[in-house]
Amino acid sequence: MNLIEVTGGRPLQGEIRVQGAKNSVLPILAATILSGGVCEIQRCPRLSDVDSAIRILRYLGCDVHWEAETLVVDTTVLQRCDIPDAMMREMRSSVIFLGAILARIGQVDMSYPGGCELGPRPIDFHLSALRSLGADITENAGVLHCDTTGLQGTEIVLSLPSVGATENVILAACGAEGTTVLHNAAREPEIADLQKFLCLCGAEVRGAGSSTVVIEGKRPLHGCRHQVIADRIAAATYLAAGAAAGGEICLQGVDYRHLSTVTTALSEAGCRIRSDNHVITLYSDGHLRAISPIRTSPYPGFPTDAQAVLMAALLKSTGTTVFVENIFENRYRHVAELTRMGADIRIEGRVAVVCGVEKLRGTSVQATDLRGGAALVVAGLQAEGVTQVGNIHHIERGYNDFVENLTHLGAEIRRTDT
Numbered sequence: 001m002n003l004i005e006v007t008g009g010r011p012l013q014g015e016i017r018v019q020g021a022k023n024s025v026l027p028i029l030a031a032t033i034l035s036g037g038v039c040e041i042q043r044c045p046r047l048s049d050v051d052s053a054i055r056i057l058r059y060l061g062c063d064v065h066w067e068a069e070t071l072v073v074d075t076t077v078l079q080r081c082d083i084p085d086a087m088m089r090e091m092r093s094s095v096i097f098l099g100a101i102l103a104r105i106g107q108v109d110m111s112y113p114g115g116c117e118l119g120p121r122p123i124d125f126h127l128s129a130l131r132s133l134g135a136d137i138t139e140n141a142g143v144l145h146c147d148t149t150g151l152q153g154t155e156i157v158l159s160l161p162s163v164g165a166t167e168n169v170i171l172a173a174c175g176a177e178g179t180t181v182l183h184n185a186a187r188e189p190e191i192a193d194l195q196k197f198l199c200l201c202g203a204e205v206r207g208a209g210s211s212t213v214v215i216e217g218k219r220p221l222h223g224c225r226h227q228v229i230a231d232r233i234a235a236a237t238y239l240a241a242g243a244a245a246g247g248e249i250c251l252q253g254v255d256y257r258h259l260s261t262v263t264t265a266l267s268e269a270g271c272r273i274r275s276d277n278h279v280i281t282l283y284s285d286g287h288l289r290a291i292s293p294i295r296t297s298p299y300p301g302f303p304t305d306a307q308a309v310l311m312a313a314l315l316k317s318t319g320t321t322v323f324v325e326n327i328f329e330n331r332y333r334h335v336a337e338l339t340r341m342g343a344d345i346r347i348e349g350r351v352a353v354v355c356g357v358e359k360l361r362g363t364s365v366q367a368t369d370l371r372g373g374a375a376l377v378v379a380g381l382q383a384e385g386v387t388q389v390g391n392i393h394h395i396e397r398g399y400n401d402f403v404e405n406l407t408h409l410g411a412e413i414r415r416t417d418t
């Protein structure tokens, strides 16, 4: 069994470059299918979710290889239009292949996607939006069969600004005749990155980053070279680690505008944060204060993906902080593990109340999901003794060189393979 072992009590010091964004690169890898050419994806993070996307691309007949940090994907040939159930279950983002394959060949067979267990994660918005573009979708024993005689641009209104549904619509609409206008689109920076990639391939997409995205379909597409944006959630995780452990850390290659809700919260907790262009520096004396309630919401609100790591940073703060999780119903699974370490957290429905404690103690805990797993490491950095985190495959889904980066910053941490 693989574990991450952290010995708490060491301040962090130094500089790291933040990885490319998982939530950008996964839809972009699906989007390479539309290009029908060779795409060079620079700053591609090495993650198990990226490996899952590569397996899907290769299964479909594409040629994929690494050149250092660049992933080269050749989608000139697409031999299949189905994705096996085992591949679909590996990650949530596999669902974005639906829009991409539909746009390219007009037929897809796939099952429901997997991913972190954060409560129900339906895909009804995806399916109804694709239907209004002209996809005929039937479901049989968990398998979706989608085909179309031709997608047609239309107006679509999402009932919630779902990230995945926005991405699926944009991709499918690139293969539709005429104009698609998507209202109440998700505004996450990763959507704007997807638009940038598609435009480099020759697509005509505008408005990503705002609530209305307009796609002119059926443009002739080709391969391109694109650099993925920085992972704001990985950055938030390192900031939370620095805040909790104390010390001074510098993150290179980030866009501070994407992190403003997180840096505002950490500043309120007592950290000193400087940011300019592509660098964020955080100084913490390791003694944090409780902060005003944190309510997760779609971008530009506080990201649900940063909730667990911020909570972990505040476990020893003076006072009480309230968290309200508005995106996913079951996103407090890390709390039971944090409690084993001595944290004082009460949950009622979507609300978690964190009362700062004087000390945390290292013990054996299990990662329950990707961000919850990272939160256990953040807690371990400020705990007495050794924290052993199990089930680290969850963490490896989304963090590139997590242990190496924290070691570089001075943490006493190692990965053990037993």
Ligand code: UD1
Pocket (backbone or CB within 6 Å): 022, 023, 026, 092, 093, 120, 121, 122, 123, 124, 125, 126, 127, 160, 161, 162, 163, 164, 165, 186, 298, 304, 305, 327, 328, 329
């Ligand atoms: C994406 C991110 C994930 C992040 C989440 C919210 C990726 C790979 N994942 O996930 O890291 O936590 O955004 O920022 O980019 N919903 C429905 N029906 C649907 C789709 C969504 O009811 O068809 C609901 C969900 O249950 C959830 C909310 O809408 O309550 C937001 O989900 P969504 O934005 O779609 O999240 P994901 O795209 O799955």
